[in-house]
Amino acid sequence: MKFINYLESIAGIEVFPLISLTLFFSFFVVLTIWVLKVDKKRIMEMKNIPMNESNESKQ
Numbered sequence: 001m002k003f004i005n006y007l008e009s010i011a012g013i014e015v016f017p018l019i020s021l022t023l024f025f026s027f028f029v030v031l032t033i034w035v036l037k038v039d040k041k042r043i044m045e046m047k048n049i050p051m052n053e054s055n056e057s058k059q
Contacts, residue, residue, distance in 0.1 A: 007013055
């Protein structure tokens, strides 16, 4: 028996790809909205985090 036959025998299997697509799309929509709304100062703070941590550990 081939793999496709196993999938065809599962009742309601067609809903899982739709759920996955919806979750994937929703994540990136929310991420895009957050990026557009976030304060530019916050972006600069996050950009400098690696530099700040290395400077603090040397002192």
